[in-house]
Structure formats: structure tokens, C-alpha cells
Amino acid sequence: MHAIAIHGGAGTLSSAQLTPESDRAYRAALEAAVRAGFEVLDKGGSSRDAVTVAVQVLEDDPLFNAGRGSVLSANGLHELDASIMDGRDLAAGAVTGVRNVRNPVLLARLVMERSAHVMLAGEGAEEFALRQGLEPVANSHFTTERRQRELELLLEGKKAAGREALMGTVGAVALDSHGNVAAATSTGGMTGKKWGRIGDSPIIGAGTYAANDCCAVSATGHGEFFIRAIVAHEIAALMRYKELDVVQAADEVVMQQLVRMGGSGGVIAVGRDGRIAMPFNSEGMLRAAMDSRGLFVTGLLRD
Numbered sequence: 001m002h003a004i005a006i007h008g009g010a011g012t013l014s015s016a017q018l019t020p021e022s023d024r025a026y027r028a029a030l031e032a033a034v035r036a037g038f039e040v041l042d043k044g045g046s047s048r049d050a051v052t053v054a055v056q057v058l059e060d061d062p063l064f065n066a067g068r069g070s071v072l073s074a075n076g077l078h079e080l081d082a083s084i085m086d087g088r089d090l091a092a093g094a095v096t097g098v099r100n101v102r103n104p105v106l107l108a109r110l111v112m113e114r115s116a117h118v119m120l121a122g123e124g125a126e127e128f129a130l131r132q133g134l135e136p137v138a139n140s141h142f143t144t145e146r147r148q149r150e151l152e153l154l155l156e157g158k159k160a161a162g163r164e165a166l167m168g169t170v171g172a173v174a175l176d177s178h179g180n181v182a183a184a185t186s187t188g189g190m191t192g193k194k195w196g197r198i199g200d201s202p203i204i205g206a207g208t209y210a211a212n213d214c215c216a217v218s219a220t221g222h223g224e225f226f227i228r229a230i231v232a233h234e235i236a237a238l239m240r241y242k243e244l245d246v247v248q249a250a251d252e253v254v255m256q257q258l259v260r261m262g263g264s265g266g267v268i269a270v271g272r273d274g275r276i277a278m279p280f281n282s283e284g285m286l287r288a289a290m291d292s293r294g295l296f297v298t299g300l301l302r303d
């Protein structure tokens with residue numbers, strides 16, 4: 001049994017904004033990413049590789065708030081966060097506040113595999129990237145017209161749609177045929193964030209978590225709430241100690257705990273049995289999933 005789920009953020013769009021063209025474009029982009037990850041699993045590859053590949057495809061697509069197409073901080077720069085965790089041995093890597101790394105998920109993976117640390121920030125992370133041979137890109141590489149307009153509107157106080165319109169993130173979770181789970185998450189954060197702000201996405205246990213005895217989780221939403229609710233680890237803990245299944249555990253955290261706190265967003269999660277959960281309490285969450293039993297779904301808003 002192998003399975004993969006991906007998300008492209010919980011706050012990128014509302015039903016009012018979704019045209020037939022953008023619906024098609026989002027679904028095609030999600031399908032490309034989920035298929036890229038699934039192909040790795042289908043060939044007997046690892047969940048670690050599958051989530052890396054899927055997130056990299058989403059980072060390279062300017063539709064999503066990660067890598068190219070990331071949102072802008074209040075200072076007009078992109079500061080990117082990413083993390084990855086392997087459920088087989090609880091290995092983890094994360095980077096935060098990077099400005100010149102094309103694919104932050106690859107850097108997070110290098111931190112996991114080639115450093116003695118779990119998390120590197122800012123300049124130190126950039127220097128590590130150079131030493132590992134990652135080609136730097138200009139910060140403007142990540143900029144799109146849409147993100148610039150969003151920041152301008154926000155700074156002019158014209159951003160009407162509340163917090164949800166300011167978010168977005170990408171992530172992937174997978175179970176491979178060897179029984180190992182993994183999760184990865186990558187983001188530009190939230191539009192207009194204070195520079196130096198760190199969200200949940202690079203924080204192991206908050207935005208990302210994977211452990212073979214229960215599940216792999218990647219979150220998207222208003223990071224400040226997700227950090228305080230330790231969302232990804234909380235789902236794992238409910239499975240471990242309360243023996244909930246992955247759907248019940250993810251629902252409890254996203255639809256109960258986060259709602260009580262006022263934290264908008266969602267998660268994707270895969271259990272060690274290959275079951276997939278994709279709950280969200282926001283208007284939508286871009287998402288897709290595939291498994292070796294023939295499941296294939298994409299979703300944007302509430303179905």
C-alpha cells in the first residue's frame with residue numbers, strides 16, 4: 001500500500017474569486033504535483049523522496065505561496081520557510097527566513113541529511129545552502145505581479161477579505177510501500193508579515209510531523225494559532241494515546257481545537273494504514289490525493 005496527499009494552501013481563494021479557468025489551472029497544478037510524488041512511490045521509492053518531489057513541483061509553480069509566487073513580507077522581500085520529517089527515524093530538517101534559495105524544501109532536506117542540526121535560520125541557512133552547492137537566486141525571482149498587488153492593497157488598508165486571503169502554503173505527506181511515512185511543508189508565510197516572523201511551517205510538531213507509529217501531517221493556515229496548538233504533533237498524539245484513527249484525530253484538532261481558538265486553516269495527514277485525512281475549517285483548501293488502490297481526488301473549496 002502506498003499513498004500521497006498534497007495541499008496548496010488554505011487561504012488562497014474564496015468561492016467568489018474562483019473562475020472556471022482558475023479552477024482548471026489549480027486542479028491541473030495540483031494533479032501535476034501529486035502525480036510526481038505518486039510516481040516515486042509507485043516505483044518503490046521512499047516517502048521522503050515522494051514528499052520532496054511533490055513540494056518542489058509546487059514551489060516552482062507561481063500559483064502557490066511557496067518558492068516562486070511566494071507572498072511578500074511588509075518590507076517588500078520574500079522570506080521563505082520549509083521543513084521535512086521522515087517518520088522512519090524521526091529525522092527532521094527545517095529552514096526559516098531564507099531569501100535566496102530557489103527550493104527551500106531541498107535546503108530543509110540537506111539540513112536533515114548533511115548537518116548536525118534540525119533548523120537553520122537566515123544568513124546561516126543561506127551560507128549552508130551555498131556550501132551544499134545550491135545555486136542562489138535573487139529575491140526578485142520569487143516575485144509575481146499578483147503578490148506585489150496583494151501587498152500594496154494590504155499596506156493601503158484595502159485588503160478586504162480578512163486573514164484567509166493572506167495565507168497559502170504547500171505541503172505533502174506520504175506512506176511508501178516499505179511502511180515509512182514522511183511530511184514536508186514550504187511557504188512564503190503570510191502577506192505583509194513582519195520581517196523575521198516565523199510561522200508554523202518550519203516548526204517540527206506545529207506545521208510538519210511524521211512518525212511511523214502513527215501518521216505524517218502537513219498543515220496550512222494562520223501559523224500563530226497552529227504553533228500554539230502544536231497542530232501536527234497533537235494529531236499524532238491523539239492517535240498514539242487516545243487510539244483515534246487519522247481522520248478522527250485530524251478532525252478533532254482542525255474542526256474542534258483550532259475552531260475554539262479562532263485558528264483558520266487545515267491539514268493533510270496520512271495514517272500508517274494509508275488512510276488520508278484532509279480537513280479544513282477555512283472556506284477552501286487546495287488539495288489532492290492518490291493511493292495504490294486507485295484513489296485520485298483534487299479539491300479546492302468545500303465539496
Ligand code: ASP
Binds near residue numbers: 010011169198226
Ligand atoms: N501557515 C503559514 C504561515 O503561517 C501560512 C499558510 O499556511 O497559509 O506562515
